[in-house]
Amino acid sequence: MDDRIHEHAAVLVDWSARVDAGDDVVVRVGEGAHDLGVAVAGALGERDANLLACYDSPELERAYLRAHGGDFESDPDFELALYERADSVLSLRGTRNTSEHADVPGDRERAYSRARQRIREARLATDWVSTVHPTRAMAQEAGMSYAAYRDFVYDAVLRDWESLADEMRQLKEVLDAGSEVRIRKEDDATDLTLFIDGRTAVNSTASVADDSHNLPSGEVFTAPYDTAGQAVFDVPMTVRGQRLEDVRLVFKDGVVVDWEAGAGGDVLGSVLETDGGAKRLGELGVGMNRGIDRPTGQVLFDEKMAGTVHLALGRAYDACLPDGETGNDSAVHVDLITDMHREGTTLEVDGEVVQRNGTFRWEEGFAEV
Incomplete structure (x- = not known):
């Protein structure tokens, strides 16, 4: 594993989220961010925090939204409770396809977003941090080689x-x-x-x-x-x-x-x-x-x-x-x-x-x- 991934995880946990021992931390791991997820899990373990990892996939969300009838339950209690109890929410983005939602109907996207208003507010009330792990799809969208894109990401993240x-x-x-x-x-x-x-x-x-x-x-x-x-x-x-x-x-x-x-x-x-x-x-x-x-x-x-x-x-x-x-x-x-x-x-x-x-x-x- 690239050593910079561990540096990224340390900056995220220590500088960005300020995680302490005993904190309840939800980690949303993007489909292409597995390596960063592993490094973050290790960092949280070293600091004696509590970890709950979730898989965060635009492909899964697309399948759900296209199949759903459109009458979404407002703020499902099980998900709302998760964020209301969390101290920190770390979102590790890392998509494999930046256009995955391109064929989801706009009215379906809007209805889903409106139905999750309180969930979003509960997440934003935590010590949340969002970051990106470099993937080939993101490199392609940026018009860069994968190696050059990794360098670009870490130049932006690993700063003074x-x-x-x-x-x-x-x-x-x-x-x-x-x-x-x-x-x-x-x-x-x-x-x-x-x-x-x-x-x-x-x-x-x-x-x-x-x-x-x-x-x-x-x-x-x-x-x-x-x-x-x-x-x-x-x-x-x-x-x-x-x-x-x-x-x-x-x-x-x-x-x-x-x-x-x-x-x-x-x-x-x-x-x-x-x-x-x-x-x-x-x-x-x-x-x-x-x-x-x-x-x-x-x-x-x-x-x-x-x-x-x-x-x-x-x-x-x-x-x-x-x-x-x-x-x-x-x-x-x-x-x-x-x-x-x-x-x-x-x-x-x-x-x-x-x-x-x-x-x-x-x-x-x-x-x-």
Whole structure:
């Protein structure tokens, strides 16, 4: 077994999930993530935690959804109880086919997602962490050899997280003090304003200690409460097994009022029709992980890529909200990504340019105008 798999497991258990002796840990093992699952099981055993492993397969889920009549039981008690009793939930993604859900009817996906709202909330109330084990299917989707893709994944995961956390804290402080964020891109007419006063930005350091739940991470995100203008998302994504490209969204009073997509329009339309919150934004995120230097089709990596901004349709994270306030609620949280490296591109907070052409003002090479 590649020694980096054991390093990955140690970072996940110790830095990311902060597992202690006696913790009850659910490990959801993707169909291609067996080796990482074995390494994680060993790490949990060494720390005297309690392990329950589950098989997490898009192929099994596809078979179930296509055969089901569509009237799903709301939050089955046996599964809800599992997550309500867990201290941590570790999701080890590792699909063998990134398009496995491509032929699942959209209405079936939406109904299943809505029926599992409380299960999702119970899982998100734990010290959950999601990570990825490299598979050949993911390498193929990224257009890379398997060996090169493994190197890419471990470059993104096995980082000096404390040092990166210090760098990202600079942007968190700017966003915490700000009221309006403006994203402008001259080449595609993106001009979007997001309102964030009263919100708290999360410094996503790949550790639950900082309300950060993805490994790799390397982003700073917050939850806008209103949005106006339009944005074009030029980084391709895979959503529900379908390719989504060149998305344009127009917002008025915080709601999507017009949209189009160069590819994947059906799946985008299905997402937007999920519920009332699906046409509002739940997240503004800024990628800062320079170990991720190219899009791969896997959102867990692509949204952290330095020099990108992502906006998520749907659910807002409670960590960004003031006490007692409920943010945008939805059964979906779908990220869309725009590349900020191009000439004439700026990220502004309260009229001050924080990033120009993909470079932050505190980084070498920032272009003054």
